[in-house]
Amino acid sequence: MFDRYMIVENTLRNVTRDGRAVGFEFGARIAYYRGLGLSMVEGLEVTVDGEKVPADRLRFGVGGRTFTLAEMENEFDARWEFGDVATVTVLRDGGLPPGEHRIELIEHLRVSYMPFPLQGRDAKTVAAR
Amino acid sequence: MSTQSGIKQGVSLYSFQEEYFLRKLSLEDCIRTAASVGATGIESIAEQMMPGFPKLSDAFYEQWQGWMQTYGTTPTAHDAMLDTKKYKGRLLTDDECMVEFERDLKHAARLGCKVVRVLCMVSPEIMIKAVPIAEKYDVKMGIEVHAPYYFDHPWIMRHLEAAARLGTKHYGLVPDMGIFTKRLPRVARDRMLRQGATPKILDFVSESYEAGVLSEYTIFEARKMGGNALDVAWAEQCRHSVYTNPKRLTEFMPYIFHIHAKFYEMLDDGTEYSIPYDKIIPALKAGNYQGYLSSEYEGNRHIQDAFPVDSVEQVRRQHAMFRRLLAA
Numbered sequence: 431m432f433d434r435y436m437i438v439e440n441t442l443r444n445v446t447r448d449g450r451a452v453g454f455e456f457g458a459r460i461a462y463y464r465g466l467g468l469s470m471v472e473g474l475e476v477t478v479d480g481e482k483v484p485a486d487r488l489r490f491g492v493g494g495r496t497f498t499l500a501e502m503e504n505e506f507d508a509r510w511e512f513g514d515v516a517t518v519t520v521l522r523d524g525g526l527p528p529g530e531h532r533i534e535l536i537e538h539l540r541v542s543y544m545p546f547p548l549q550g551r552d553a554k555t556v557a558a559r
Numbered sequence: 560m561s562t563q564s565g566i567k568q569g570v571s572l573y574s575f576q577e578e579y580f581l582r583k584l585s586l587e588d589c590i591r592t593a594a595s596v597g598a599t600g601i602e603s604i605a606e607q608m609m610p611g612f613p614k615l616s617d618a619f620y621e622q623w624q625g626w627m628q629t630y631g632t633t634p635t636a637h638d639a640m641l642d643t644k645k646y647k648g649r650l651l652t653d654d655e656c657m658v659e660f661e662r663d664l665k666h667a668a669r670l671g672c673k674v675v676r677v678l679c680m681v682s683p684e685i686m687i688k689a690v691p692i693a694e695k696y697d698v699k700m701g702i703e704v705h706a707p708y709y710f711d712h713p714w715i716m717r718h719l720e721a722a723a724r725l726g727t728k729h730y731g732l733v734p735d736m737g738i739f740t741k742r743l744p745r746v747a748r749d750r751m752l753r754q755g756a757t758p759k760i761l762d763f764v765s766e767s768y769e770a771g772v773l774s775e776y777t778i779f780e781a782r783k784m785g786g787n788a789l790d791v792a793w794a795e796q797c798r799h800s801v802y803t804n805p806k807r808l809t810e811f812m813p814y815i816f817h818i819h820a821k822f823y824e825m826l827d828d829g830t831e832y833s834i835p836y837d838k839i840i841p842a843l844k845a846g847n848y849q850g851y852l853s854s855e856y857e858g859n860r861h862i863q864d865a866f867p868v869d870s871v872e873q874v875r876r877q878h879a880m881f882r883r884l885l886a887a
Contacts, residue, residue, distance in 0.1 A: 431860045432580060463576050464606040469645055503647055511610045513580040540644040543680045 432461050436552035437535050438515050443559040444525035451525030453487075454558065457515040461537050461550020465511035468492070468502040472538040472547045476520060479532050483520050491517035526558045564844050568881050569593075569600025569635050569851035570874060571819065572608055577859040577868040579608055590626050593854075596875040597882065600635035600851040601627070602676075602817075605666060613662050620669050627671065635851050636674040636701075636733070636817050637667035641681060653688060660689040668696040674817045676733045679703045679714070683721035686730055693729035701733030701816040706801040709738045710811050719814060731814040735855070737821040738801045742833045743768050744823035746861040748793070753865055756789035764794045774798040805838040812846035823858040825876035829883065840884040852881055 438457030445453045460466065474490065476483040490497045492510055496519070510516055518535070534553040541548045570593035578584040584592065586608045590601055605612035609619070627634060641659055643651045651659070667675045675693070677686070677700050686700065693700045702718050704710060715732070722730040743765050751761055760781055767777040774797035781794035808815070824832040843852075854877050859868045 434864055435580065459580070463573070464604055464640065465610070466606075467642070467645065469647070470642060472647070506645070509610075512576075512607045513582060514610070540647075542641055542643045543678050 431463050431550075432459060433550045433552050435459050436461055436537065436550055437533055437554045437556070439554065439556060440559075441515070442526070442531065442533065442556045445519060446525075452523065453519055453521040454526045455491075455517050455519040456533060456556070458518045458535060458537075459513060459515055460510050460539070461552075462539050462541065462548060463512070465509050465514070466539060466541075468497060468505035468508050468510060470540040471502055471510060472540045473536075474499060474518065474538070475534075475536040476518060477532075477534040478520065478526070483522075487521045489519040489521065491519065528558055530555050530557050564885055565847070565849040566840070566843055566885055567600055567849075567851045568598045568878055568885075569602060569853040570596070570598040571602035571604075571636075571638070571853045571855045573602070573604055573638070574854050574856035574874050575870050576607065577863065577870055587626055590630050590632060592871055593874070594630040594632050596871075596878045598854070598874075598878060599632055600853060601632045602636040602638065602672075602851075602853045603634070603670070604638040604640075606640055613666065615666070623670060634671040635853060636676050637663065637670060637672045638676040639663040639667075639678070641678060653685060656685055657688060657692065661692050664689075664692050664696045664698050664700075667698045672698060674699045674701055674733065676817070676819075677702050679705050679708050683717050686718065687721055687725065690725060690727050690730055694727065697729075699729050699731060699816045701731050703819065704732050704734040704738060705819075706735070706737045706740065707799050709801045709803045710734070710807045711803075719811075722814060731816045732811065733817045733819060734808065734811075734815060735819040735821050736834050736836075736839060737819075738803055739805050739835060739839060740800045740833050741769065741802050741835050743793075743796060743800060744833050744858070744861065746824045746832075746858050747796070750861045750864065751789050751793050754789055755787065756793060757784075757786060760784050760786045760790040761793055764790075764797065768797045768800065771802070772797075805835065805842045806845075808839065808842040808848075809846035812848060815846075815848065815850065817850050818843075818848075818852050819855045820852045820877065820881075821855045821857060822873070822877055823856075823861065825873050825880070829876060829880050831877070831880070836880060836884055840881070840887075854878070 441457035444451040537550040538547040572589045575589045778794040822831045856873050
């Protein structure tokens with residue numbers, strides 16, 4: 431429904447710790463027409479320049495808290511609100527080289543009235559800052 | 560706006576989801592905008608536009624009542640979602656569902672709504688259990704009759720039988736006018752075309768649907784014509800779409816608490832492309848309907864890839880149509 435707005439433009443940037451890039455992050459919005467508790471985010475898939483990121487290298491930040499995908503499964507308090515920009519972090523030594531990158535994001539959302547998880551998909555070519 | 564017929568005009572804020580999502584309209588802007596097109600009833604989805612739900616503060620509810628006074632509007636319905644899939648690998652138990660019902664009915668009562676919209680997948684057994692809670696808060700629960708369901712569908716008939724058996728005033732229906740989809744939305748057809756569907760097959764499917772051809776024949780023919788995945792998906796849309804006789808509204812009137820005035824595309828001539836409101840409104844008048852027509856614009860998802868979305872203009876046009884048909 432809101433697939434085309436999932437990856438937020440102008441948000442891709444490297445994450446540095448002690449002056450060293452340890453990964454990169456970008457802003458992401460929910461593909462559904464309302465917000466969901468994090469336990470109902472069945473899964474997130476990120477592909478960068480054609481390479482799929484292993485699930486254990488992903489972090490999801492919302493409302494000032496950061497979660498692994500496994501932690502999200504048992505999170506019944508924090509919510510990904512409708513239209514709010516969450517931060518998807520990919521842990522990767524060295525981060526991303528400057529320039530344009532192809533980012534793909536798939537969201538699998540468990541919605542009560544649908545027989546299968548709702549799937550949102552977006553892909554954008556964005557520049558790393 | 561009240562008319563001689565007693566049918567009132569409302570807006571579900573669902574209609575403004577595109578603008579809210581992109582932070583072009585705030586919750587207050589949505590309410591103000593609804594009032595500006597002539598609506599007096601406000602329907603809301605807490606999990607869409609009330610961040611933090613179900614933990615909303617007293618200050619929020621006070622602000623909500625303040626907005627209702629400022630804009631001269633009345634809360635009509637809260638759309639409950641009942642997240643039965645909250646836990647991975649299992650559904651909520653009946654007792655857990657009752658906790659959710661209590662939460663939603665209480666929220667609706669605090670907003671000042673008389674109706675809670677319940678999703679159509681909720682079973683009659685669960686509804687029967689929830690009736691005492693609805694009575695406690697004096698909020699009516701309406702099962703949404705949404706395509707591909709329709710009034711005479713066995714699932715809906717079971718709900719009606721259960722409601723009649725209990726004889727309660729708090730268990731009924733919220734029909735979505737999408738059950739009167741006479742023509743498949745043109746905006747959806749055009750989106751399929753942009754994505755790579757075949758014009759000839761899209762048109763064949765749309766014409767077959769309008770002619771009332773059984774979905775299975777249409778899907779089979781679309782495949783036989785060499786349709787690609789998108790063409791077949793469009794043909795399968797016939798299975799999820801419903802056209803039933805609007806006169807059925809009159810017959811089921813005792814159970815109708817609220818109406819979702821679904822629409823996809825208001826045309827320049829002031830009519831809706833898919834749904835014949837010129838047949839619906841006379842049927843509501845014939846049944847002496849006294850509730851709200853609550854706008855539910857759903858065209859944004861079909862045009863957002865290629866065109867600017869103007870939900871406000873679409874809702875404005877629908878309300879102009881309501882005024883014309885209600886006065887007729």
